[in-house]
Amino acid sequence: MSCSRMESKILGYVDGRLKEGERLEMEKHLSTCGACQLRVNEFRSVHALLDELPMIEPSAAFDLRVRARVAAEPAKQSWWAWFTPSPRVAFAASMLLLATVWVGRYSMSDPPQIDQADIPVLENYDVISSFEPLTELSQAEPADNADQQSQDM
Amino acid sequence: MARSDVQLMLDVKAGDEQSFALLLHRYRRPLVNFLYRMVRNREQAEDLAQEVFLRVYRAREDYVPSAKFTTWLFRIATNLALNSVRDNRYQRMEISLDAPVTADAEDGDEKTLDVAEKHPNIEQHLVEDVQRKMIRHAIEKLPEKQRAAVLLHKYQELDYGEISKILDCSESALKSLLFRAYETLRVELAPLVAQRARQ
Numbered sequence: 001m002s003c004s005r006m007e008s009k010i011l012g013y014v015d016g017r018l019k020e021g022e023r024l025e026m027e028k029h030l031s032t033c034g035a036c037q038l039r040v041n042e043f044r045s046v047h048a049l050l051d052e053l054p055m056i057e058p059s060a061a062f063d064l065r066v067r068a069r070v071a072a073e074p075a076k077q078s079w080w081a082w083f084t085p086s087p088r089v090a091f092a093a094s095m096l097l098l099a100t101v102w103v104g105r106y107s108m109s110d111p112p113q114i115d116q117a118d119i120p121v122l123e124n125y126d127v128i129s130s131f132e133p134l135t136e137l138s139q140a141e142p143a144d145n146a147d148q149q150s151q152d153m
Numbered sequence: 154m155a156r157s158d159v160q161l162m163l164d165v166k167a168g169d170e171q172s173f174a175l176l177l178h179r180y181r182r183p184l185v186n187f188l189y190r191m192v193r194n195r196e197q198a199e200d201l202a203q204e205v206f207l208r209v210y211r212a213r214e215d216y217v218p219s220a221k222f223t224t225w226l227f228r229i230a231t232n233l234a235l236n237s238v239r240d241n242r243y244q245r246m247e248i249s250l251d252a253p254v255t256a257d258a259e260d261g262d263e264k265t266l267d268v269a270e271k272h273p274n275i276e277q278h279l280v281e282d283v284q285r286k287m288i289r290h291a292i293e294k295l296p297e298k299q300r301a302a303v304l305l306h307k308y309q310e311l312d313y314g315e316i317s318k319i320l321d322c323s324e325s326a327l328k329s330l331l332f333r334a335y336e337t338l339r340v341e342l343a344p345l346v347a348q349r350a351r352q
Contacts, residue, residue, distance in 0.1 A: 011335060015310070045349040046338045049288055050307050052281075058185040066177055066206045070194040073210065135338055 003029075014043045085089050158222030166213045173213075177206055183309060184230055187207045190304050191295055192241065201237060205230045223313060228319045231301050249309035284345060291341035299334035306331060 006029065010017040013026045077106045156164070156172070158179070164172035184205055189198035208229050291302060298320060307318045317327040339346060 001275050008325065009332050011306075011328070012313075015306075041350060042339050042346050043335055045346040046335055046342060047307070048349065049342055049345055050292075050303075050338075051285075052285060053190075053288055053292075054285075055182065055186050056189055056195065058181050058202070059199060061187070062181060062203070063177060065173075065199075066181075066203050069203060069207050070173070070210050073207070 003033060003036055010036075010040060010043060014040060014047055065152075159218040160171060162209075162213070162216050162222055163218065163235070163256075165288070166216050167212070172211060180226060187227070187309060188234055188305055190292060190308070191231075191300060192237050193289075194241075197237065201233050204233055220318065223238070223309070223311060224315045224318050226227075227305060227315075228313065231305070231319050235297055235301065246350065256342060287342060287345060291338050294341065295334055295337060297339070299330055302330045303334045303338070326330070 006026070009018060009022060009026055013023065018026065024063060156175075158176065161176050165176070172351075181202065184196055184202045185228040188201045189195055192198055192201065207224065209226065292303065294301065302316060302320060305311050305319060311319070313324050313327055317324045320327065320330075322330070
């Protein structure tokens with residue numbers, strides 16, 4: 001094993017994570033390479049030095065804070081809950097429905113009244129066709145169209 | 154027999170809040186310590202650890218035990234920590250324009266409660282305190298991904314496969330990352346390393 005190949009395995013050797021075959025191969029190399037042996041010893045020292053950092057304890061309020069945040073989470077609803085309206089929405093919808101029905105019935109009970117005397121006149125085509133204001137209206141229409149065309153040009 | 158992490162998480166998924174409390178109890182200390190060593194601020198570390206647990210809780214409905222629970226947990230924690238470190242770096246850059254930081258307010262966090270009782274020799278205690286500061290600062294100076302790799306490898310004792318999934322890299326890339334990190338630490342801590350070699 002060359003020194004460059006050692007690099008990827010040196011830490012595994014120091015912390016004892018190499019497979020048996022790799023460990024034996026490493027030891028064979030170390031027995032003939034002073035530089036790598038020195039590197040292994042130094043890495044062992046670094047590894048041991050890192051143990052000197054003490055652990056800290058989470059504060060007494062840590063668990064309480066996590067639980068409070070978890071409790072504040074909105075409950076997840078299933079897809080079926082989509083069909084179940086909230087009481088406020090249900091109340092508003094029923095009020096709207098009631099109002100619609102009431103307005104509908106009120107307007108149905110008082111339809112526009114037509115004077116019975118007007119009905120024979122409305123049914124008589126001759127009377128309507130000779131009604132003067134209507135004949136003026138049909139004559140004025142082509143003139144209006146001509147004005148519009150001249151403006152477009 | 155204690156239930157496994159995966160079983161606890163599946164119980165949380167089924168609506169058992171007590172199982173979540175057990176997971177919280179099991180991982181609160183390792184998570185807070187990992188995050189503290191990443192961000193170097195105790196309050197921030199606790200905030201981030203709370204966020205990790207909250208994300209685990211929120212994801213309970215979709216939880217599928219496809220990987221080890223610790224891989225998932227520390228992946229969330231690492232991503233949060235890396236984002237936080239990057240945000241802090243920008244904040245520090247802004248602050249340093251006006252007011253250079255002169256004191257390390259966090260150095261006192263790891264002091265033991267009863268120093269006199271544990272260290273009758275005050276000189277030895279001071280030496281150990283200086284050593285701890287050197288080690289902390291050496292870790293702090295590592296690039297954040299190397300720092301995360303060292304912390305997960307050394308303190309959480311996760312295997313290479315897990316750490317490479319957490320850091321989203323190949324195992325060979327991880328080994329190279331760890332080697333470079335240890336090389337940097339070896340140089341930074343050279344006086345302490347030499348001292349150990351003499352012992």
